[in-house]
Amino acid sequence: MAAAVQTLLGKQPTTLRWGIIGAGWISGCFVRDIVLDPKTTRNVEDVIHKFTAVGSRDVVKGREFADRNAPGVAGVKVYGTYEEVAADPEVDAIYIGTPHTYHYEHSMIALKGGKHVLCEKPVTSNAAEFKALVAFAKEKNLFFMEAMWTRFQPVAEYVHQIVAKDQLGPVRLVQADLAGDFKLDKIAHTHRILDPKLGGGALLDLGPYPFVWLVISLFEHPKNQAGGQPQRPTSVTGAMMKTPLTGVDQNTVIVLNFDHIPAQAILSCSINLPSPVPAVVIRCANGNITVEPPIYKPSTVIVQEFAPGTSNVIREEKRIFKFEGGGWHFQADEVARCVAAGKISSSVWSLEKTLFEMEVFDEVRKQGHYVFPPGVEKVTSYP
Numbered sequence: 001m002a003a004a005v006q007t008l009l010g011k012q013p014t015t016l017r018w019g020i021i022g023a024g025w026i027s028g029c030f031v032r033d034i035v036l037d038p039k040t041t042r043n044v045e046d047v048i049h050k051f052t053a054v055g056s057r058d059v060v061k062g063r064e065f066a067d068r069n070a071p072g073v074a075g076v077k078v079y080g081t082y083e084e085v086a087a088d089p090e091v092d093a094i095y096i097g098t099p100h101t102y103h104y105e106h107s108m109i110a111l112k113g114g115k116h117v118l119c120e121k122p123v124t125s126n127a128a129e130f131k132a133l134v135a136f137a138k139e140k141n142l143f144f145m146e147a148m149w150t151r152f153q154p155v156a157e158y159v160h161q162i163v164a165k166d167q168l169g170p171v172r173l174v175q176a177d178l179a180g181d182f183k184l185d186k187i188a189h190t191h192r193i194l195d196p197k198l199g200g201g202a203l204l205d206l207g208p209y210p211f212v213w214l215v216i217s218l219f220e221h222p223k224n225q226a227g228g229q230p231q232r233p234t235s236v237t238g239a240m241m242k243t244p245l246t247g248v249d250q251n252t253v254i255v256l257n258f259d260h261i262p263a264q265a266i267l268s269c270s271i272n273l274p275s276p277v278p279a280v281v282i283r284c285a286n287g288n289i290t291v292e293p294p295i296y297k298p299s300t301v302i303v304q305e306f307a308p309g310t311s312n313v314i315r316e317e318k319r320i321f322k323f324e325g326g327g328w329h330f331q332a333d334e335v336a337r338c339v340a341a342g343k344i345s346s347s348v349w350s351l352e353k354t355l356f357e358m359e360v361f362d363e364v365r366k367q368g369h370y371v372f373p374p375g376v377e378k379v380t381s382y383p
Helices: 025-034 038-042 059-069 082-087 100-112 128-139 154-164 201-208 208-219 329-340 351-367
Strands: 013-022 047-055 077-081 093-096 116-121 144-146 171-179 235-240 249-258 261-268 280-284 287-291 299-308 313-320
Touching: 013 025, 013 082, 013 100, 013 329, 025 047, 025 059, 025 329, 038 047, 038 329, 047 059, 047 082, 047 154, 047 329, 059 077, 077 082, 082 100, 093 100, 100 116, 100 128, 100 144, 116 329, 128 144, 128 351, 144 329, 144 351, 154 208, 154 280, 154 287, 154 299, 171 201, 201 208, 201 249, 201 261, 201 351, 208 249, 208 261, 208 280, 208 351, 235 351, 249 351
Parallel strands: 013 047, 013 093, 047 077, 093 116, 116 144, 171 261
Antiparallel strands: 171 280, 235 249, 249 261, 280 287, 287 299, 299 313
């Protein structure tokens, strides 16, 4: 296990030393956030992050990555292999920012090196790969979490509290959508959004974001808990419309029924049109909560209260959420706190929530007849 965190009598901030696997765009977003001063940017005094190393197949690009995203940080080591990052004794935790069909392989490299892992979403290609990673992490007593950064932003907890406390009456229907017009006829078929070898399509690339709003509003709801554990939906129905270009899904809709709440969720994602406004609507018996796009980092939430038995708005509150940085640092703070506390998983974005996500995605792909090319899935079944 990594010689993870440095504390003095529990009074000094926890320092977590990060290694990065993958020197692409999203890794740059993460690094730019963790090098910000947590005290002055978000009033966090118990956590300090240190960008220590990055692994890239191209060392020159790796050095450019470090210089571009952390120009004020000296001594960042650049490695030409991911195994070297995992072997570095000055790295405590590794962030995986590679394409999702490589997440299993690269997370396993990090875990075998004795490092805690924060892996980008979707965490793996399927549920079996995720189960295998979790089992190995538990065996090695290492922290593992999917990088569902939206759940750690202040806006997410604000919405969760309103719904969980039934402030607008019982939640009845959740509608969440993420879409983007990728100009499919103008990009290469090897682009990540179109290439089935990279898990292309709307579901895996965009689907985690509508899904997180389902979790915030229904899966975490007190009425969905039994014996201290969240209950699964009573039914999951998926429908895919595929692009003839490469056969990946260009539009996907998922309907989930929670008969025991009772409530329903309709999730959608598309790669051939822009997002609607609002992009999330949480409909309760006595009002609505609407979230404007982008739903992965929303800034505007509108809460409407209705007159009893009508849809006449008697109260409306608009909240604007602002913070310094891109929003990736909140999940990094969670990792540091969990590691400092000796935890191997987060209660905010738990392993159970990620397993639920991956099993739903597997079922939707099955119903939509979306089969990955041979060799994409490194694990196809796990006890």
